[in-house]
Amino acid sequence: MSKEVTKKNTLSSAIKEQKRSYWMLVLPAVVIYLSVMAFPTIFSIVLSMTNYNGGKIFGGRVPIEFVGMKWYKLLFVDEYFYLALKNNMWIVLVSVLGQIPLGFFLAYVLYRGLVKKTDFFQTMIYLPCVISTVVIGILWKSFFSPNGAFPELVRLVNPSFEYGVSNHPILPVLFVILWMYTGTYLIIFMANLQKIDSSVIEAARIDGASEIQSLRYIILPALSGVIVVSCILAISGSLKSFDLIYVMTGGGPANQTSVLSVYMFDKAFKGAPNYPLANAISTVMVTISFLLIGLTKWAESKFGGRE
Amino acid sequence: MADIKDTKSTTARIQTVLTYAVMIFFTLMAIYPLFWLLMNSFKTTTEFQLNKLGFPKAWTLINYKDAWVRGKFPHLIINSMIYTGVTTVVTLIFSFMAGFAFAKIPHKATKLLFGSFIIGLLLTLQSIMVPLFLLINWTGLYNTRLGVLIPYIGIAMPMGIYLGTDYIKSIPNALIESARLDGASYFRIFISIIVPMAIPVGVTLAILTVTGTWNEFMLINILTSSDALKSLPVGVQKFAGALSSDFGKQFAALVIGLIPMLAFYLAFRKEITKGVAAGAVKG
Numbered sequence: 001m002s003k004e005v006t007k008k009n010t011l012s013s014a015i016k017e018q019k020r021s022y023w024m025l026v027l028p029a030v031v032i033y034l035s036v037m038a039f040p041t042i043f044s045i046v047l048s049m050t051n052y053n054g055g056k057i058f059g060g061r062v063p064i065e066f067v068g069m070k071w072y073k074l075l076f077v078d079e080y081f082y083l084a085l086k087n088n089m090w091i092v093l094v095s096v097l098g099q100i101p102l103g104f105f106l107a108y109v110l111y112r113g114l115v116k117k118t119d120f121f122q123t124m125i126y127l128p129c130v131i132s133t134v135v136i137g138i139l140w141k142s143f144f145s146p147n148g149a150f151p152e153l154v155r156l157v158n159p160s161f162e163y164g165v166s167n168h169p170i171l172p173v174l175f176v177i178l179w180m181y182t183g184t185y186l187i188i189f190m191a192n193l194q195k196i197d198s199s200v201i202e203a204a205r206i207d208g209a210s211e212i213q214s215l216r217y218i219i220l221p222a223l224s225g226v227i228v229v230s231c232i233l234a235i236s237g238s239l240k241s242f243d244l245i246y247v248m249t250g251g252g253p254a255n256q257t258s259v260l261s262v263y264m265f266d267k268a269f270k271g272a273p274n275y276p277l278a279n280a281i282s283t284v285m286v287t288i289s290f291l292l293i294g295l296t297k298w299a300e301s302k303f304g305g306r307e
Numbered sequence: 308m309a310d311i312k313d314t315k316s317t318t319a320r321i322q323t324v325l326t327y328a329v330m331i332f333f334t335l336m337a338i339y340p341l342f343w344l345l346m347n348s349f350k351t352t353t354e355f356q357l358n359k360l361g362f363p364k365a366w367t368l369i370n371y372k373d374a375w376v377r378g379k380f381p382h383l384i385i386n387s388m389i390y391t392g393v394t395t396v397v398t399l400i401f402s403f404m405a406g407f408a409f410a411k412i413p414h415k416a417t418k419l420l421f422g423s424f425i426i427g428l429l430l431t432l433q434s435i436m437v438p439l440f441l442l443i444n445w446t447g448l449y450n451t452r453l454g455v456l457i458p459y460i461g462i463a464m465p466m467g468i469y470l471g472t473d474y475i476k477s478i479p480n481a482l483i484e485s486a487r488l489d490g491a492s493y494f495r496i497f498i499s500i501i502v503p504m505a506i507p508v509g510v511t512l513a514i515l516t517v518t519g520t521w522n523e524f525m526l527i528n529i530l531t532s533s534d535a536l537k538s539l540p541v542g543v544q545k546f547a548g549a550l551s552s553d554f555g556k557q558f559a560a561l562v563i564g565l566i567p568m569l570a571f572y573l574a575f576r577k578e579i580t581k582g583v584a585a586g587a588v589k590g
Contacts, residue, residue, distance in 0.1 A: 036461025
């Protein structure tokens with residue numbers, strides 16, 4: 001009888017120890033993560049519906065008032081908001097129509113062993129991705145400046161070229177984005193191509209399938225999931241673009257190259273701060289982020305995993 | 308017959324040459340701008356104005372000497388090392404701890420907590436920079452090292468938890484159970500079984516965290532204001548970005564700014580590309 005009681009006691013103390021250990025192991029990560037990422041996300045939604053513009057939250061000079069959708073109404077009639085959104089779309093387009101096909105093409109050539117020195121090509125093409133975006137931004141800003149190398153290079157082809165104000169200042173930015181991040185997609189496609197059983201392709205080739213046919217009927221179907229995920233990555237990558245544009249153009253001239261994140265930065269940190277409006281922009285971006293998460297989950301279930 | 312064979316091998320040869328030409332073109336596109344930068348960093352600004360595309364006629368190191376001192380680079384590099392080192396070590400420890408609990412200690416909270424980290428993998432940090440700035444301000448951490456490190460660790464956490472939990476799951480349960488029967492505490496098991504066995508994923512995670520933290524610019528730019536706390540990217544932006552006409556010094560500063568990461572990449576390129584593929588496709 002007493003033996004059973006002690007057994008029960010040790011068992012319950014073991015469960016207690018297990019629970020205590022669990023929380024001790026988990027808490028540091030959870031606390032730091034929730035306070036840095038989850039809390040600001042939720043708080044920006046709350047702040048975007050108030051007139052809070054800096055200072056103490058409680059007992060500040062101006063008591064915080066709830067203003068409803070005021071800032072969103074202002075935001076949705078601001079032409080610069082749409083200009084920023086449009087530039088975000090351009091970045092997505094460059095990724096989907098430029099980086100992804102190009103990255104796939106380069107990965108395919110390397111994977112099929114159509115050239116030697118695979119490792120060298122991969123290392124070099126991925127190289128721009130590892131360098132600090134700040135360095136890249138200043139480098140290209142100088143390269144494209146009126147005193148830089150770009151006008152000189154154009155004059156090699158067209159000697160009568162005069163450097164003037166561009167009608168499409170976003171073009172150099174889009175070019176740099178294409179230049180910088182194509183390597184990422186090369187790496188992603190390369191890793192996933194290597195998962196395809198190469199004996200299947202060899203067998204198809206022996207059976208007389210052409211390079212194009214084996215691409216069309218074996219490789220592309222096997223990569224459909226990765227292609228979908230890459231497109232989603234392209235959209236979230238466009239939301240993430242800040243450093244390069246901030247450094248290269250600062251969103252200028254006249255907000256022509258601004259994107260949502262730079263637009264939000266300007267509202268909060270340039271001139272008189274307008275934190276509620278910045279928080280409203282933040283909420284819009286978080287909403288897009290969450291839509292993308294949903295989209296990823298959907299793609300995952302439809303295409304069977306992200307591997 | 309011989310004719311057919313010949314034409315076939317000729318087309319094949321043309322194909323190979325074309326493929327090489329295309330690959331070499333893209334490789335040159337990728338590295339030419341960096342090469343151009345390097346070449347011009349050895350020219351004086353006066354020479355650059357006259358000779359923008361060619362090799363330097365008179366090689367000089369004066370730009371590097373000036374930039375190194377005036378840009379306070381030794382200080383910036385030490386700061387970046389502190390931020391990157393602390394973030395990486397703390398991220399590794401915290402994510403292994405939580406990863407161990409999520410993977411091996413059954414608890415009903417795991418589903419919710421682990422799920423929230425997975426959402427964090429996809430949440431764009433840029434979208435919360437203003438609320439994060441306000442939060443750091445309220446807590447009095449604005450313009451302190453801790454006010455930079457805490458967000459850095461928090462941001463690195465989702466990837467750490469994801470990779471850590473996934474890997475620790477593959478460690479056999481029998482090992483942990485037999486240690487439990489021998490009376491080992493979970494803390495003891497963590498130190499003597501989990502940590503040594505998770506070293507491979509630790510390397511991947513460390514490399515992802517180092518590259519991410521070293522190049523981070525947006526947050527540290529808004530969370531600090533004093534020179535003493537600046538990291539390398541912020542220092543490069545403030546120094547080189549302001550030199551809009553003194554190209555020689557600007558180029559030298561940019562080269563100094565890219566050398567640490569370039570060296571890191573060339574040393575660990577296999578691990579970096581592996582980590583990027585794992586991180587990107589999952590995140």
